[in-house]
Amino acid sequence: MESALRGVRDIALVKYSDVIGALSFALDMVEGQPEGHSLRSCFIGMTVANRIGLDREARAALFYALLLKDAGCSANSSKTAALFDADDRTAKRAFKTVDWSRLPQTALYAARTVSPDGTIWSKARRLLAVGKDGPKATRELIHIRCERGAEIARHVGFPEETAEAIRSLDEHWDGSGHPDGLKKDEIPLLARICGLAQTVEVFYAKHGPERAENVARSRRKKWFDPALVDAFLADARGIWEVLGASDVKLAVSMLEPEDRVMEVTPDLLDLTATAFARIIDAKSPFTFRHSEGVAEAALAIGKRMELSPREMQNLSRAALLHDVGKLGVSNAILDKPGKLTDAEFQSIKAHPRLTYEILRRVPHLQSLAETAANHHEKLDGSGYHRGVGSESLDRSSRILAVADIYDALAQTRPYRDALPTEKVLSILEKESGQKLCPDSCEVMESVIEEGELEREAPPPEASAG
Ligand SMILES: [Fe+2]
Numbered sequence: 001m002e003s004a005l006r007g008v009r010d011i012a013l014v015k016y017s018d019v020i021g022a023l024s025f026a027l028d029m030v031e032g033q034p035e036g037h038s039l040r041s042c043f044i045g046m047t048v049a050n051r052i053g054l055d056r057e058a059r060a061a062l063f064y065a066l067l068l069k070d071a072g073c074s075a076n077s078s079k080t081a082a083l084f085d086a087d088d089r090t091a092k093r094a095f096k097t098v099d100w101s102r103l104p105q106t107a108l109y110a111a112r113t114v115s116p117d118g119t120i121w122s123k124a125r126r127l128l129a130v131g132k133d134g135p136k137a138t139r140e141l142i143h144i145r146c147e148r149g150a151e152i153a154r155h156v157g158f159p160e161e162t163a164e165a166i167r168s169l170d171e172h173w174d175g176s177g178h179p180d181g182l183k184k185d186e187i188p189l190l191a192r193i194c195g196l197a198q199t200v201e202v203f204y205a206k207h208g209p210e211r212a213e214n215v216a217r218s219r220r221k222k223w224f225d226p227a228l229v230d231a232f233l234a235d236a237r238g239i240w241e242v243l244g245a246s247d248v249k250l251a252v253s254m255l256e257p258e259d260r261v262m263e264v265t266p267d268l269l270d271l272t273a274t275a276f277a278r279i280i281d282a283k284s285p286f287t288f289r290h291s292e293g294v295a296e297a298a299l300a301i302g303k304r305m306e307l308s309p310r311e312m313q314n315l316s317r318a319a320l321l322h323d324v325g326k327l328g329v330s331n332a333i334l335d336k337p338g339k340l341t342d343a344e345f346q347s348i349k350a351h352p353r354l355t356y357e358i359l360r361r362v363p364h365l366q367s368l369a370e371t372a373a374n375h376h377e378k379l380d381g382s383g384y385h386r387g388v389g390s391e392s393l394d395r396s397s398r399i400l401a402v403a404d405i406y407d408a409l410a411q412t413r414p415y416r417d418a419l420p421t422e423k424v425l426s427i428l429e430k431e432s433g434q435k436l437c438p439d440s441c442e443v444m445e446s447v448i449e450e451g452e453l454e455r456e457a458p459p460p461e462a463s464a465g
């Protein structure tokens with residue numbers, strides 16, 4: 001009887017790793033990796049950890065380092081797009097396969113990546129610039145990503161070992177890596193496992209098992225700890241069999257050390273939503289604190305409209321995560337100062353749909369996927385991504401749409417400066433009724449007029465593009 005009850009409880013229990021595992025799809029998008037990259041890296045890394053006999057505590061720390069290893073990757077997207085004059089996701093995808101110690105490979109990568117739509121001259125000019133600034137810029141790009149990733153892990157409350165593993169995952173065994181050029185045992189063991197797992201996965205997903213094994217073999221003692229490579233190669237086929245045949249999410253979930261399983265709590269969900277809001281806002285310098293700003297504005301409206309505590313909680317999380325789909329949009333478009341082409345505008349317009357696609361798969365957040373994805377919908381049906389009208393937009397969706405417009409208008413954009421308060425108020429007034437919920441607009445206007453929302457000024461580089 002007891003064992004039967006335990007079974008029922010186990011089904012009902014949602015592990016926190018299921019939440020992070022589902023959200024890791026958003027991180028895969030930023031890195032230009034195929035869906036499931038983080039999950040598959042986690043499976044590979046945890047299998048290697050088991051084979052070398054890593055203790056439970058270290059495995060628990062490693063587990064989340066592998067799932068969140070790309071948490072800092074959005075922070076260098078804008079600079080990557082600017083450096084290569086290209087889609088940051090394409091540049092990042094190729095970046096992970098290049099051996100930087102080999103000049104021909106590096107040169108080929110640069111030649112293929114820079115200014116894909118440019119003339120031969122603009123391409124040549126950009127190549128020269130990349131050649132001149134490349135090593136320093138690469139170090140800086142990796143540094144930003146490592147520091148931000150570690151910060152995010154600490155924000156959620158993971159142990160320092162997890163944060164350090166994320167911070168050092170691009171270090172190489174021979175000292176040629178970043179950000180600190182650490183060598184051999186100076187590199188934290190968990191970081192060494194993450195580095196091997198992520199590279200092997202990229203080659204597996206792109207070229208198949210043989211190339212994945214070859215890259216581990218050829219970079220043994222260069223990029224990778226030889227003992228880890230040996231543990232991986234001891235039965236690489238066993239790894240491919242699981243990755244190729246079964247539900248990866250389930251396989252990964254089973255590798256979390258049983259007595260260290262983290263349960264989902266409301267506080268943890270709030271921390272996670274804030275962490276991902278920061279990941280989203282770091283994608284572009286023009287969205288500095290946007291998601292948190294939208295959440296503050298939405299909650300200010302919600303409070304005055306006397307929403308229930310439950311509605312307020314959902315509204316806050318929906319607001320923090322409403323633009324998570326932007327992680328799948330190129331910075332070459334998000335940061336473009338000029339007029340967007342039709343195709344570029346279509347890419348931007350896809351982001352609420354991506355928000356829905358991501359959130360609908362996240363346990364405990366599915367119920368707010370629609371509200372979050374409705375933030376560009378209008379009462380008259382002229383919005384996107386579905387173009388639905390007032391009958392399909394609930395109170396939270398309407399509040400969120402107003403809060404989003406308010407915060408966007410009050411921020412600098414690639415094509416305009418932040419608007420003064422009077423202008424924001426007049427735009428809200430104009431849109432109220434036909435496009436935006438009049439009740440929410442009215443409350444928003446009084447919140448603004450009473451100075452309830454103080455915006456933090458962006459750092460100097462934030463509006464420099
Ligand atoms: Fe949006």
Ligand SMILES: [Fe+2]
Pocket residue numbers: 290294322323404
């Ligand atoms: Fe937004």
